[in-house]
Amino acid sequence: xxxxxxxxxxxxxxxxxxxxxxxxxxxxxxxLYWYRQDPGKSLESLFVLLSNGAVKQEGRLMASLxxxxxxxxxxxxxxxxxxxxxxxxxxxxxxxxxxxxxxKGTKLTVNP
Amino acid sequence: xxxxxQTPKYLVTQMGNDKSIKCEQNxxxxxxxxxxxxxxxxxxxxxxxxxxxxxxxETVPNRFSPKSPDKAHLNLHINSLELGDSAVYFCxxxxxMWYEQYFGPGTRLTVT
Numbered sequence: 001x002x003x004x005x006x007x008x009x010x011x012x013x014x015x016x017x018x019x020x021x022x023x024x025x026x027x028x029x030x031x032l033y034w035y036r037q038d039p040g041k042s043l044e045s046l047f048v049l050l051s052n053g054a055v056k057q058e059g060r061l062m063a064s065l066x067x068x069x070x071x072x073x074x075x076x077x078x079x080x081x082x083x084x085x086x087x088x089x090x091x092x093x094x095x096x097x098x099x100x101x102x103x104k105g106t107k108l109t110v111n112p
Numbered sequence: 113x114x115x116x117x118q119t120p121k122y123l124v125t126q127m128g129n130d131k132s133i134k135c136e137q138n139x140x141x142x143x144x145x146x147x148x149x150x151x152x153x154x155x156x157x158x159x160x161x162x163x164x165x166x167x168x169x170e171t172v173p174n175r176f177s178p179k180s181p182d183k184a185h186l187n188l189h190i191n192s193l194e195l196g197d198s199a200v201y202f203c204x205x206x207x208x209m210w211y212e213q214y215f216g217p218g219t220r221l222t223v224t
Contacts, residue, residue: 033212042202043155045212086153097168098209102155 002027002093006103013079014111021106023072023089031092032065032072033100036085043088046074079110115139116216118203124222125193133188133219135203143167144186145204145213146178155202160209161186167209193223 003026013019023032034046047056049065049072056063060083062075072089086107090100116137125131137144145168146158159178160168166178175191186203203216 031210035215037153042217043204043215045214048212088155092210097160099157099160099168099170100213101157105153105155107153 002029002091002101004089004091004101004103006087006089006106008106009104010107010109012109012111013076015080016078018078019076021074021076021087021089021108023074023103025070025072025091025101027070028067028094029070029091030094033090033092034063034072034074035088035090037088037105038085046087076108079108081110081112084108084110114217116203116205116214118201118216118219120219121217122220122222124224126224127193127195129193130189130191131193131221132190133201133203133221135186135188135216137184137203137205137214137216139205139214141205141207141214142183143206143209144180144183145206146186146188147202147204147215149200149202149218151199159186159188162209190221193221195223197221198223 005024032049035043037043047063052067054065060077065072086105088105090102143162145160149155161180164180177189180186200218202218204213206213
């Protein structure tokens with residue numbers, strides 16, 4: 001059974017700093033997804049990582065996938081207040097009816 | 113036009129009542145989902161449909177019954193509501209189960 005663990009669960013950082021959110025998953029997963037959720041809002045898709053070594057970047061966010069280590073990272077560069085949100089990673093189960101299994105989310109607060 | 117819409121946005125009701133949440137997507141996607149997000153923000157899949165056919169039915173009480181009248185709609189009916197049903201329910205859709213999912217705005221259900 002696929003389990004997805006994120007850390008840290010809470011992250012408070014200053015504007016301008018860099019940090020990384022880690023997402024470990026327990027069994028083979030072909031795809032890894034990152035979503036963003038603002039307070040009281042819906043989830044917005046950020047990245048879909050399809051293969052080992054995949055790296056995707058959008059603005060100050062960069063996501064990568066290492067399928068051998070069963071690890072994905074979301075790196076934040078020079079954080080700004082607008083990045084404050086909860087970030088979820090999710091793995092796709094394999095075999096049978098595939099479904100997304102979400103991590104618990106990382107609540108990021110960027111302070112001025 | 114909103115890609116994935118849900119109604120109502122808020123639902124406050126008493127224990128024992130029956131209620132429905134409606135979801136519509138105008139993205140032409142084949143697959144639709146219902147998720148439950150609890151008070152700790154943990155997100156878990158409840159059901160998924162592909163072309164009106166039930167694909168995933170997680171361990172959800174029988175009081176929850178999804179219905180997909182066509183590919184663009186997936187409704188959720190809940191009988192005999194309980195306090196523990198209080199949560200935010202998200203509808204989502206995707207091209208197929210491997211593609212990124214687009215989430216609706218959510219329905220905040222409060223059972224008193």
